[in-house]
Amino acid sequence: MSPRSEEPTPAASTSLLPAKSWQHFVAGGIGGMCGAIVTSPFDVVKTRLQSNLFREKHSTVSMAGASGAAAYVAPRSRANVLYNFIETGHILRDIYREESPRELFKGLGPTLVGVVPARSINFFTYGNGKQIIANKFNDGQENTWVHLSAAAVAGIATGTATNPLWVVKTRLQLDSSTRTGERLSGSWATIRLIMKENGIRGFYKGLSASYLGVSEGVIQWVLYERLKKLTEGKGGVLEFVGMLGSAGAAKGVASLITYPHEVIRTRLRQPHVNGVVKYSGLVQTLQLVIKEEGARRLYGGLSAHLMRVVPNAAVMYSIYEGILRWNNT
Template identity: 75%
Template sequence: MATLPTPPIPTKQPHPWLHFVAGGLGGMCGAIVTSPFDVVKTRLQSDLFRQKHAAVNIMGSGGSMVMSAPRPTNLLYNFVETGYIIRDIYREESFRALFKGLGPTLVGVIPARSINFFTYGNGKRIIANKFNEGQENSYVHLTAAAFAGIVTGTATNPIWVVKTRLQLAQGDRKVLGGSWLCIKKIMREEGVRGFYKGLSASYLGVTEGTIQWVLYEKLKSLSVGTEGQGAVSQWMGMLGSAGSAKLVASLITYPHEVLRTRLRQPSVNGVLKYTGLWQTLRLVIAEEGARSLYGGLSAHLMRVVPNAAVMYSIYEGFIIWGANH
């Protein structure tokens, strides 16, 4: 029976482009598995859909009177609500609607993760060699992660704008056709600048990737460095490190996700409600309260934590394989 390879720190450096391939493959697998949660998260972050899911509507016997009961606000209900929304999307829009935006998501995730892992994996080696006598530490990881986040966000922002617009569109359209129509609509109505909506919030979100990478490296070193562990235990430790790092980073930095989604919303009757990062932050808090900055958090966590575990495990597997061949 085949056994899992023990995941030590590689004794020799893998080929630089292996980071690119490993990151892209890991990101692709994670995105496909968790796509329905991504759709729910985007809709809960947007005020275009918040009202629909904010209350339970009770129709009167004549169908003319509607009563709204406020929904519970505890964290447990938020996870239950995610299940209800997935069910409603399936019933009202079709199974295909649970994968809205998957086309641009994959088109975005593969290069985004490839660029991020490539830039980070090679960046930390270069920074360590140039400035820290070849030794990695938390400062090296932090610098490399911040640089990788800026490069990735700038390169892939247009793809995420298209994905967000598709996920906010109601109805059942074919993914590829919908993506192309969306691209033409943005170009026609907003120009090239329209593809960079939310870029300021993406730069703010670099802090999430930075925190995630630094925590992951620290937790991984503690897990892998534990004596007496078998291969399975060490791999589980690395999976746990990836998921835990993503959980903590997401909880700390989540509001930027909501601000980014609002900035990428389409105009309503030709009017853009959200025009800048700080304007959006002030307006959201004034109209909906600070709690709305965590809209869709449950769906987000249900998506990104297992996504990170899958993505990083595939990435590490490729890196170990490359270092030994």
């Protein structure tokens, strides 16, 4: 036997992570960043509608005519799906006029600080996880159970690592001069305030709801993988449009099924009112919202949420897939 045949196996072949595993991290972060910037105004509206702190301010829709006629206040009984989308548009207008255009991007700083690592971790964990799970437990073949398992692991890892960033972002978006008499000056001021009020534990408010929200990521990834196969390999515009549609549709369906956890998470993360902690736990928050406001409030901000997450998912996944394919050519 020649000496050459006795050489050790290259380290790459024994590594747990697949080759070029880093590309999922980079592609996911870039995709998440672009999607967050494009849809930031809808994120602000969604957060305010999920919270009870802004309900009085945004509970009615002023429909003043361009000629300056008296405003018409739409009755709440007309709050159907179409009304909710109209309401979202009017809230965007009100924030732009009454506060400032800059307020439409309130919390974008911590959002980006949160989105880039969150998407990087999620896509890295899922993209590599499904390959590892398939190779170790399913003879190298991917199927729905492989996708489901990888998505669950990715969701838990992402939620745990980035929860403090989302707490800061939520507090910034809910900040109002009408609440405290002075506005928070930025992310660092918010961080100091959270530390003063709750300590380190304050940065993990809503984590239980985030874990509950892992189901959304699982549904989204499994649906996306299934839908993507319908146009995969077709090439050209058809495959690209199919990928965009798959990403948007998967996110839309997952959001509709699991949306109440978003409202609960926002309530858990919102600031104290007159020094009083109103929402203290997952079950307590759920029961209190239903008791005081009705089950309908568990879908507060849904229209703004869908207007944000569907195009966000389309942008994010298309950039992610594009970078992966470009990197593998």
